[in-house]
Amino acid sequence: MVDIEGEERIDFLNNYTSLILGHADPQVTRAVQQRMELGSAFTMPTELEVELAELLVSRVPYIDQLRFCNSGSEAVLLAVKAARAFTGKPGIAKFEGAYHGIYDYVQVSEAPTPDNWGDPDAPASVVEAGSPPSVARDVVVLPWNNFEACRQLIQRHKNELAAVIADPLPSAIGMIPPRPGFLESLREETEGQGVLLISDEVMSFRLSYYGAMYDYGIRPDLTALAKIIGGGFPVGAVAGAARVMSVFDHTGDLKVRHGGTFNGNPVTMTAGLETMRQMTPQAYDRLNRMGDYIRDRLARMLVDRRVPARVCGKGSLLTVHLTDQELIDFRSLRGFSRRKPIYGDLCHEMLAQGIVTTPRGVFGCLSTPMTEAELNAFVEALARALTALGCTA
Ligand SMILES: Cc1ncc(COP(=O)(O)O)c(C=O)c1O
Missing domain, CATH: 3.40.640.10 (Type I PLP-dependent aspartate aminotransferase-like (Major domain))
Structure with missing residues (x-):
């Protein structure tokens, strides 16, 4: 996406997940x-x-x-x-x-x-x-x-x-x-x-x-x-x-x-x-494998940086939670949404790093035009955003 200032960003929201083929297929x-x-x-x-x-x-x-x-x-x-x-x-x-x-x-x-x-x-x-x-x-x-x-x-x-x-x-x-x-x-x-x-x-x-x-x-x-x-x-x-x-x-x-x-x-x-x-069975399989790839890379990046976190999601959807507590139900999230300032701050920092996401946890949604390059860009942007906000050990 290109904003009114001409800044380019990768859209990991895809109109709240509706654009499985990305924009303007x-x-x-x-x-x-x-x-x-x-x-x-x-x-x-x-x-x-x-x-x-x-x-x-x-x-x-x-x-x-x-x-x-x-x-x-x-x-x-x-x-x-x-x-x-x-x-x-x-x-x-x-x-x-x-x-x-x-x-x-x-x-x-x-x-x-x-x-x-x-x-x-x-x-x-x-x-x-x-x-x-x-x-x-x-x-x-x-x-x-x-x-x-x-x-x-x-x-x-x-x-x-x-x-x-x-x-x-x-x-x-x-x-x-x-x-x-x-x-x-x-x-x-x-x-x-x-x-x-x-x-x-x-x-x-x-x-x-x-x-x-x-x-x-x-x-x-x-x-x-x-x-x-x-x-x-x-x-x-x-x-x-x-x-x-x-x-x-x-x-x-x-x-x-x-x-x-x-x-x-x-x-x-x-x-x-x-x-x-x-969206053939092969297209779903590819997207879901990409989801496994990015969730795995995120989990490893968070462990490497000693950030207490859990990566949830399945297929082409993911949410990162900044907690090491067991996640069972809504109450165990302890207000993971924009009510917790860190998620709002992270969302803004991710925007600055070239990634569009939401402040409900760190949310990601993949689309078929994406490749490993975009997934890696998300992981690296999150790593930089966490560092910028002083979340890393
Ligand atoms: C699980 C779920 N149900 C219902 C809705 C409402 O759908 P819509 O925004 O198309 O009205 C949404 C929207 O995000 C949703 O995620």
């Missing part, structure tokens, strides 16, 4: 330009919408059907509504600290603090300013990686819970990985209690050709998609098993009305198709 750009000449938006569906839906359904074993919308927030909102309509129950459960977009119910306990977060085994439902306090009644907050506490909470609330929503690599919980067996147990428990499982793959869909839950052998009932599937244009999709998606069926027993002026618009669909076609 020539094939996407050409396809969109050609599409624009035929019109940008129609009231009727176009065949492009069907083609992108078919491509995604053919790749992800737990998606039978999907419906496009215009953002990840909408996709999550629609998944929650579908779960409520399908089960006839009002509540949802979400993990403390997790980000799922801007729908009131999933914003509960997005950023709780020690003075309001309550019992670690049964976290309080902390409602954001701007949401009605009544929202708290319909949201159960779960502790990440503590399956026994989750099991008890799900059993206690099973008669009110429509769904549990989980992101297999929750970025706002610092990309702390699920403990072995945690997600699998969560799937078993929800299934046993008549509670649906919603997989929020708005960001984590970039981890695998087959869907982010595929590695765990899990079949969520509903999945929220967005970001990379729009190829750089606004997009979202609610997806899932046909029996649950039937709540949207106009020809059957319609329960959830889903409209949207720009849903499935042909420009987004063109960019999404062109992007997803380029």
Whole structure:
């Protein structure tokens, strides 16, 4: 990226992970330009919408059907509504600290603090300013990686819970990985209690050709998609098993009305198709190997400089935490976000060193045009930034 002063930087944010092919991919750009000449938006569906839906359904074993919308927030909102309509129950459960977009119910306990977060085994439902306090009644907050506490909470609330929503690599919980067996147990428990499982793959869909839950052998009932599937244009999709998606069926027993002026618009669909076609299994493998490479190099650089740190992430996503404490859940991060001045300072220092990142930990997201040179540049910039801020031993 080149800023208004003409300074060049490498973008490790990629529009918050949506640009898996990086900026201005020539094939996407050409396809969109050609599409624009035929019109940008129609009231009727176009065949492009069907083609992108078919491509995604053919790749992800737990998606039978999907419906496009215009953002990840909408996709999550629609998944929650579908779960409520399908089960006839009002509540949802979400993990403390997790980000799922801007729908009131999933914003509960997005950023709780020690003075309001309550019992670690049964976290309080902390409602954001701007949401009605009544929202708290319909949201159960779960502790990440503590399956026994989750099991008890799900059993206690099973008669009110429509769904549990989980992101297999929750970025706002610092990309702390699920403990072995945690997600699998969560799937078993929800299934046993008549509670649906919603997989929020708005960001984590970039981890695998087959869907982010595929590695765990899990079949969520509903999945929220967005970001990379729009190829750089606004997009979202609610997806899932046909029996649950039937709540949207106009020809059957319609329960959830889903409209949207720009849903499935042909420009987004063109960019999404062109992007997803380029994302072959080989392209995912290469990107994921590059992720392993940079995480490994970062870990070694931090050990060499005796900086207490942990490197989290998977595939093409990473977050560095400046702590040597065990990272288990949101609380163990101890305010890893921009509330901790060091991450803001590091983000600014990284900008000065030619790297665009965010102050939520040290965040990195790879794109296919990157090579080892860009990954090395990130590691070296972080080393210099840590030295500049006096973080090294
Ligand atoms: C896991 C997750 N869910 C939902 C959203 C919301 O998506 P959007 O920004 O497209 O509304 C995001 C956005 O970053 C996300 O990371």
